[in-house]
Amino acid sequence: MILGAIAIGFVAGMIAGLFGVGGGVVFVPGLVILLGLNQVDAEATSLLAIVPVAIVGAHRQSGYGNLRLRDGLAVGALAVPFAALGVVIVNVVPERAIELAFAALIVYVAIGLLRANPTDRPTSRARVR
Amino acid sequence: MIAGMPRSRTLKLAAIAAAAGVFSGLFGVGGGTVLVPLFILWLGYEEREATGTSLAAIVVIAGAAVLVQLAYGNVHVRDGLLVGVPAVGGVVAGTWLQQRVPRRQLQVLFALLLLASAGKLVAG
Numbered sequence: 001m002i003l004g005a006i007a008i009g010f011v012a013g014m015i016a017g018l019f020g021v022g023g024g025v026v027f028v029p030g031l032v033i034l035l036g037l038n039q040v041d042a043e044a045t046s047l048l049a050i051v052p053v054a055i056v057g058a059h060r061q062s063g064y065g066n067l068r069l070r071d072g073l074a075v076g077a078l079a080v081p082f083a084a085l086g087v088v089i090v091n092v093v094p095e096r097a098i099e100l101a102f103a104a105l106i107v108y109v110a111i112g113l114l115r116a117n118p119t120d121r122p123t124s125r126a127r128v129r
Numbered sequence: 130m131i132a133g134m135p136r137s138r139t140l141k142l143a144a145i146a147a148a149a150g151v152f153s154g155l156f157g158v159g160g161g162t163v164l165v166p167l168f169i170l171w172l173g174y175e176e177r178e179a180t181g182t183s184l185a186a187i188v189v190i191a192g193a194a195v196l197v198q199l200a201y202g203n204v205h206v207r208d209g210l211l212v213g214v215p216a217v218g219g220v221v222a223g224t225w226l227q228q229r230v231p232r233r234q235l236q237v238l239f240a241l242l243l244l245a246s247a248g249k250l251v252a253g
Contacts, residue, residue, distance in 0.1 A: 005208070006215045013216030015239060017223020020180025022159020022187045027212055029246035035208050039250075043157020044198035045205045047191045049213030050159050053220045054187040060224040061181030071142065071172070072182040074131055075164065076189025078143050079150030083194040086154020091201050102156055103247040109162055110243035113236040 004034045009049070017057050022050035025106050039099040040090055141171050149186065154194045159187035177227065 008030035012023035027046035031037045037045060061067045090098055131139050145167045149160030161183045168179035198204050226235075 002211070005211045009212035009215035010219040010222075011242075012212065013219020013221075014223035014226070015219075016159075016161075016184070016216065017220040017225070018180075018227050018235060019161065019239075020165045020183040021161030022153075022184075022191055023216055023220075024153075024156065024158025024191075025162070025243060026246075027216075028157050029250055030212060031205075031208060033246070033249055035205075035211075037205060037208065041203045041205055044195065044201070044203035045209040045212075046157040047153070047195035047198055048204050048206065048209035049216060050191040051188060051195060052213055053216045054159060054184045054191060056217050057220040057224055058181065058184040058188060060221060061177070061184060064177070064181070064224065064228055066177040066181030067185055068174075068178060068182045069185055071168075072185030073189065074134075074139075074142050075146045075149065075182075075186040078146030079153070079160070079186065079190045080193040082147045082150025083154040083160075083190050084150075084197045086151040086156075087194050087197040087201070088154075089151075090155050090157075091203075098155070099250055099253075103250040105156055105158075105162075106243040106250075107247045110240040110247070112162075113240040113243075116233075116236055 001034055005030065008034060012049070013053050013057075016050075016053050017060070020057075022046075023053055024050055025109055028102060029106070039095050039102065043090060043098075043102075044087075138172075145171065146186075150190055150194075153187075153190045154197070157194075159183075159191050161187055180227070 012026035016023035024046045028042045031042035149163040153160040164183040165179045168174040
């Protein structure tokens, strides 16, 4: 279980770096399935794990010339009350509903990935070092 | 309003922020699933720029959401570190890979992983 959790953490980080997400779509099911957390605790714990991942990921992307810090911080700051609202909602709604909605979310993400443009290649804009 | 920024752009950023924020709090994710496509579609970002900027926004969004979850007493700090610390290594590898490889195969693999997780969550 411990080794599985470490592996799922590494995979979540890779997904975060590749797709610009926090990795929560991997952390949450990983915490539920491997470590036995309930859905809401897994979501809360996922948020904690996301923070260092996003800090390091944003820093790396800054080095690659892919970060617009001003827009990123503006969106982040404007989102704070909405994130707090989401957390309040998740703490009052029945857990099974959240679990099913989360499952629907990751199916949606998976379908999006399967339908994504298959011709994507590294572009000349990528500053490979 | 954000100083030195056209009103329409500020409104777009605010709409993106609202959607990503609620998403993050509800699902325990960073909100990148919302941020990345909207940066590309609404603000004309190049794909890698969208993913990089998304990560910066996520730092603030997930940081705020986790503080509220901490107040509810729902955060398992030890488990968070157990998956979060190796993930820091993963994100360095992921951003490195992003600059170099076509992502189609990775997308398909990731999609299959998510579908399997969804099945397991629904089955309970």
